[in-house]
Amino acid sequence: MNKPLSHIRVLDLTRVLAGPWCTQNLADLGAEVIKVERPGAGDETRGWGPPWMPVEAGQERQDSTYYASTNRGKKSVTVDFATSEGQEIVRRMAATCDVLVENYKVGTLARFGLGYEDLRAANPGLIYCSVTGYGQTGPYRHRPGYDFVFQGMSGLMSLTGEPDDACGECEGGGPQKFGVAVADMTTGLYASLAITAALAWRERSGLGQHIDMALLDCALALGSNQAVGYLASGKVPRRYGNAHPNAVPYQVFATQDGKLIVAVGNDGLFASYCEAIGRPDLAADARFAGVSGRLVNRDALLPLLADIMRADTTAAWRARLEAAGVPCGPINDFAQAFDDPQVRHRGIRVDLPLSTGGTCPAIASPMRFSATPLDCQSGPPVLGEHTEAVLGDSLGMAPEDLISLRAAGVI
Known part of the structure; x- marks a missing residue:
């Protein structure tokens, strides 16, 4: 009960990534997150494997690690809100919640009587967050879309990959997407921030509100200095591969036996770098x-x-540059990253208990609080694991009603 959002209840009508990433952040912060899933199927990412979560003896189904990575610490309730009975259940749950998060296409939930205007009457303090590809307004608002589309539309891919003049038409050249769904995850992070801001405003006003989050908007915001540079100059940024458009040297160098990232972000660091590589004259050169x-x-x-960096090993350069206070580092794969002493010290990997037995690996929340530390207590839920508990205990539904609803396929 000592977590920042331990007093908050969230109704989670999301699936795939952007929405679940948002609600997982809220769960990490202590909120009670009730994830509503389709009976018999659930969030479609449960089937996005391999890789799969470990299965214990007698377990009926196996979920993907993709699903597990975005749904820890939540409660799973199965409700078919395409039915009138299911819609009524969702309305009753929404009346008891502080926050509702959904990521259906614009207008979908309103057709079921579950839109913001439908639910605010019974719960004026409800914070209703809609996550869509293009937002609630505009000519594209009804279009579907996935992360890859928005990485392309936003200009992010135009910045990512080897420069044309270095690679041309060779294999691996041209615009590239990020290795993870960065538009989805950025939207989830912005949505989490927007929800906590709306909660703070509700403390003063007593009122909820509708939050409109769009993947395209968030991907454009992620363009940051590159996007603002274009708006100010009219010059379209180009790809620099592993180099930096506004800092030199800030890139990967080949060494005698591998590669090393060197990140020199100011003149003082450049002088230190030149001293460490035995070329202080370069820092004194008026050109540089x-x-x-x-x-x-x-x-x-x-x-x-x-040429200088190729003359010694990665380990030797790293030792010299770190001694000089110059930021540098290796290019790790995940095996190397999780074996790093700093990563182990920070406890980034955690193993969370599963209700089916055993544990599942997870990435600890990077949010570190001194007075309200976060410690997730449970892994991702089994589909429908908490249906009876939430509908029975929280909504007061009788056991015979739950049996009837389950027989009808509503839950």
Whole structure:
């Protein structure tokens, strides 16, 4: 009960990633999150395997690790709200909740009498967050879409990948998507922030509100300095691969036996870097002494640095640069990343208990609070695991009613 949102109840009508990522953040923060899923099927990502979660003896179904990565700490209730009985159950649950999060296409829930205007009458304090591809307004509002589409539409992919002048038409060249669904996850994070802000405002006003979150909006916001640079200059940014458009050297260098990331973000670090590689004269060179000079003259500077870095091993360079206070690091795969001493010290990997027995691996929330620490107590739920408890205990539904609804396929 000492978590930041332990007093908040959330009705989760989301599936796949952006919505579940949002509600998992709320669950990590202590909220009671009730995830409503389709009877017999559930969130479609339960079937997005392999890889799969471990199965205990006697367990009826196996869920994917994709589902597990976004649904820990939640309660699963199965309700078919395409039926009138299911709609009434969702309305009754919404009346007891502080927050509702949904990611159906625009207008879908309103057709079932479960839109914001339908539910606010019974619960004026309800914070209703809608997550869609294009938002609740605009010419594209009814279009479907997935993360990949928005990475492309937003311009993010135009910034990601090897530069045209370096790779041309060769394999691996051209725009690339991120290795994870960054538009979905960014939208989930923005939605979590918006919901907590709406909760803070409700404390003063007593009123809820409707939050309109769009993947396209959030992907454009993620464009950050690159997008603002275009708006100010009219110059479309180009791809730099593993280099940086506004800092030099800030890239991957080949070494004698591998690769090393070097991140020099200011003039002081450049002087330290040059000292560490035995070339203090480069920091004194008028062409390279300042940030702007290094940007303008990157084609003269970088080949010199590349030749120097190839002359020693990754470990040797890392030791020298770290001793000089220059940010640098390896390019790890996940096996190497989770074996890193700093990662182990921070407790990033956690093993959460499953109701079916055993545990599942998970990534700990990166939010660290001094007074209200987070410690997720449960892994992802089995489909419908909490149906009877939530509908019986929270809504006061009689056992015979639950039996009847289950027989009719409503729950």
